[in-house]
Amino acid sequence: MKMFVVGIINAVAKVREIKTADFDRVAELTNRFFPYTRSDREKIAERLQRGSVYFIAEVRKKVVGFIDIRIYEKNAKIIGIAVDDDYREIGIGSALIKKAFKFIRRMGRSSIFLRVERSNRDAINFYKNNGFDVRSDIIDAASGRVIYILEKKFEN
Numbered sequence: 001m002k003m004f005v006v007g008i009i010n011a012v013a014k015v016r017e018i019k020t021a022d023f024d025r026v027a028e029l030t031n032r033f034f035p036y037t038r039s040d041r042e043k044i045a046e047r048l049q050r051g052s053v054y055f056i057a058e059v060r061k062k063v064v065g066f067i068d069i070r071i072y073e074k075n076a077k078i079i080g081i082a083v084d085d086d087y088r089e090i091g092i093g094s095a096l097i098k099k100a101f102k103f104i105r106r107m108g109r110s111s112i113f114l115r116v117e118r119s120n121r122d123a124i125n126f127y128k129n130n131g132f133d134v135r136s137d138i139i140d141a142a143s144g145r146v147i148y149i150l151e152k153k154f155e156n
């Protein structure tokens with residue numbers, strides 16, 4: 001039964017570019033999973049103006065996840081990705097990341113990187129399963145925690 005329900009949710013999850021009407025909900029998800037950012041609709045608007053690209057996932061008109069990326073001269077970076085707890089492990093995170101990959105390739109960039117805390121095992125597994133490798137580790141000056149730099153290269 002669970003697989004059946006999961007299958008239905010997955011089938012109706014739609015990934016698209018963010019709209020102004022999504023800002024509050026994306027800020028809410030951002031604050032829940034990345035509390036240090038203290039996001040709100042103005043901050044999301046500001047990030048978009050400064051070059052962030054957001055894609056969101058929606059299920060029955062409800063925003064259940066997002067990805068925030070930046071395009072640089074030679075590569076691209078995932079700033080953040082999060083999926084509402086009730087909608088995890090049904091492929092929505094992967095659908096968001098694949099949408100970002102497609103966009104980045106279309107922009108002519110051949111690699112993407114991100115920073116993730118070494119303690120975030122679930123996220124690291126998720127990234128590895130989506131083609132990322134650990135490139136290096138650094139110590140975050142503010143928290144003293146170990147941060148991994150992960151990268152995925154695209155074959156052009």
Ligand SMILES: CC(C)(COP(=O)(O)OP(=O)(O)OC[C@H]1O[C@@H](n2cnc3c(N)ncnc32)[C@H](O)[C@@H]1OP(=O)(O)O)[C@@H](O)C(=O)NCCC(=O)NCCS
Pocket residue numbers: 006010033079080081082083084087088089090091092093094095115116120122123125126127129130
């Ligand atoms: C990391 C995160 C975005 C993943 O989102 P998600 O929607 O659960 O991702 P997916 O469903 O695509 O993949 C998660 C797992 O479910 C499994 N899965 C995917 N579809 C499935 C399905 N239909 N049935 C069963 N399992 C499935 C995948 O194999 C995957 O396993 P893995 O983690 O070993 O790769 C989510 O856990 C999250 O929001 N974490 C908190 C925020 C965070 O830490 N972000 C990253 C730091 S920047």
